[in-house]
Amino acid sequence: MLNQLYAHVKKTLPPKRYQHTLGVVKVAISLAKQYNVNEHRAEIAALLHDISKCMTMKELHFYVDSDETLKYYGTMGELLHGFAGSVYAKQELKIYDVDILNAIKYHTIGRRGMTILEKIIYLSDAIEPSRNYPNVDLIREKAITCINEAILFEVDKKLKHLLDINATIHPNTVDMRNCIIGEIGKN
Numbered sequence: 181m182l183n184q185l186y187a188h189v190k191k192t193l194p195p196k197r198y199q200h201t202l203g204v205v206k207v208a209i210s211l212a213k214q215y216n217v218n219e220h221r222a223e224i225a226a227l228l229h230d231i232s233k234c235m236t237m238k239e240l241h242f243y244v245d246s247d248e249t250l251k252y253y254g255t256m257g258e259l260l261h262g263f264a265g266s267v268y269a270k271q272e273l274k275i276y277d278v279d280i281l282n283a284i285k286y287h288t289i290g291r292r293g294m295t296i297l298e299k300i301i302y303l304s305d306a307i308e309p310s311r312n313y314p315n316v317d318l319i320r321e322k323a324i325t326c327i328n329e330a331i332l333f334e335v336d337k338k339l340k341h342l343l344d345i346n347a348t349i350h351p352n353t354v355d356m357r358n359c360i361i362g363e364i365g366k367n
């Protein structure tokens with residue numbers, strides 16, 4: 181079953197995107213060990229997180245459900261691929277584990293109250309070995325000691341970039357940040 185999933189992802193994604201996916205799998209398995217999360221579930225979620233990344237807008241809209249929030253951001257493929265990916269994983273690949281499906285769904289924009297598996301996939305995506313941006317090594321170090329602090333650092337970097345380029349900011353991204361700050365306060 182796992183071998184078949186790897187073959188399917190390899191066939192579906194261009195080589196560079198597949199290499200990125202393998203990087204996310206590697207980091208996600210190591211973080212799963214670190215945070216006592218089931219490694220098999222982390223592997224599947226990481227493997228499938230970008231399965232819809234290369235879909236056309238038409239394909240994306242075929243899979244995305246009519247989520248209220250997405251109505252306002254539905255023209256942006258970047259923000260849709262996680263949502264489409266989770267529906268695709270369920271419908272086409274028969275993945276029924278809700279935590280895995282949510283980890284795929286929210287890996288780009290996050291959400292309030294993420295589970296540890298969702299956080300692992302979100303962060304692994306941002307720090308896998310081929311990612312290269314200022315302070316990525318600092319986030320990699322923080323990921324080992326405190327996943328919330330690592331995510332906060334990464335989200336702040338992302339928000340600054342989105343503000344710089346005058347992009348719309350999805351409310352989930354802000355919700356995730358507020359929620360993580362609350363969780364860090366309780367540590």
Ligand code: DGI
Nearest residue numbers: 230233258287288289305342347348349350353
């Ligand atoms: O699919 P990947 O490239 O591996 O990574 P990803 O799923 O995190 O997608 C990254 C893209 O998502 C990047 O171009 C920034 C964009 N993004 C994330 N949150 C927001 C956002 N774009 C906008 N406009 N608003 C957001 O809140």
Ligand code: FE
Nearest residue numbers: 229230287288
């Ligand atoms: Fe993605």
Ligand code: FE
Nearest residue numbers: 200229230305
């Ligand atoms: Fe990714």
